[in-house]
Amino acid sequence: MAKTKAYHDGAVSGAKRTLDTCLSVFLGILSIIWLYPVALILLNSLKAETSISTTSVFELPIGEAFVGLHNYIYGITQMNFLSAFFYSLTITVTSVLLILLCCSMCGWYITRVNSLPSRLMYLLCVFSMVVPFQMVMFTLSKTADTLRLNNPFNICIIYLGFGAGLAVFMFTGFMKSVPIAIEEAAMIDGCNPLQIFFNVVFPILKPTMISTAILETMWVWNDYLLPTLVLDIKKYRTIPMAIQYFRGSYGRVEMGPMMACIMITVIPIIIMYLLCQKHIIEGVIAGAVKG
């Protein structure tokens, strides 16, 4: 029996090796196809405006067509890209920090206190994750105007409200598996709940914090509709708004600068991704398991 099995293994592993090589080659080709759209935009962003059309989009930027970084310089000044970058960064950083702080506190409270308000809050959070943004977009933008939450510096309160669902859900999901004993020991040692939370619970929550931060950052940084409706588009434009505005407002769209702007939006994302790939992928898995 053992002998025949070993014999079979040899045959199988030979077949397996051929299959694996084929798969590697196939996926390699697929990877190149996967990256091609970004490469195409990169190549076209280096071309002169007159050399860009739907027929010449696949031609390389050589000879007269090549203009170097001209489109980038023009695009950055035309689109006011630096201010858009600043607004996007401000909104994302403030919102994510606020979400992490408030929702971790809220999540801890919900798991440790078993009362009607806790249970209600939890149910509302789960419910809010299903509701599409279109349901509240009109009334939300009116509410934001009334409460003066319509600038990049306090729009984070709206993001806290709308992002709370996922974050609270993640934190309660994690807290449920943390034994209460350490917190009780701290209480006996004379800590008040605030001290317990910041000295004992906060460090334990770190992995969930990173996962939540990544999921919320991916959402806030790329969000288009909420800032469009809430912010004053003439004064403040985030990066997605600036790109859409660039496209929508001009009579004739200048393709070169536009592709340059797309590239300067995409390049920082790619660099960030390559630097903290491990955390991003773990964040996605954690979010999926809880969600």
Added chain:
Amino acid sequence: MEKSIKKYWPIFLLPTFAAFAIGFIWPFLWGIYLSFHKFITVSKTTFVGLNNYVKVFQDATFVSAFWFTASFTIVSTVLINLIAFMIALALTRGIRGTNIFRTVFFLPNLIGGIVLGYIWQILLNGILTHLGLPLLALDARNGFWGLIILMCWQQIGYMMIIYIAGLQNVPSDLLEAASIDGANSTQTLLQVKLPMVMPSITICTFLTLTNSFKLFDQNLSLTNGEPAKASQMLALNIYDTFYARSGAQWKGIGQAKAVVFFLLVVGISLVQLYFTRRKEVQQ
């Protein structure tokens, strides 16, 4: 312990609750209220009963947007999950270049919807011109498949990651037992791996279904509903009703459409969760 924490609710619970009330609860309730009213500005509303809802279903653009969205959702959910699962299977065999492939396939997911739409608009219009076919904005069928390709490109990596995690969690003693019992690779896949990754399938179909059904940014930037609203999906149709149509009645109808849309999303999510949860096995 519980009692002393309870006293601290203004610090722990209140900030999130207050923001939640401003950002979600109040707009939600107000939205339901407004869906029964006719208004231009929100300070002057007149009650019209179910009139807005009746008009929603008489609006041909909404009905066509519904069918467009429904077929888009079905096609994209099936394609994304099938391809993502196959890639995940290939990447859990320990083949050469696994890490590079995983990195590359996940990448598009981090790019925002608006930017994605414009990237693909440039590429697809180029291809269509070379094939001598009408551009994206001129033919709704091209717009439909363009959106499908875009959505696959964006979502496959994300779902692949979840499937890989699911496949890696299949206990190795189960696989060993299957191979001792003489199961071939197809049998192992269908009768051991597939039931064990059912939770991942639940999550991925849920995510792709709701993402596709609620799609907005990509629709706006890739086709913007052209030609003549034929490639408009529900979310864009609602946006269009609110902000692009003139006339006193449209804002109320837009809000009513939003409520219908919300109910559809909830309904689809519940049905999907019910059916896939039933197939999950206890580990």
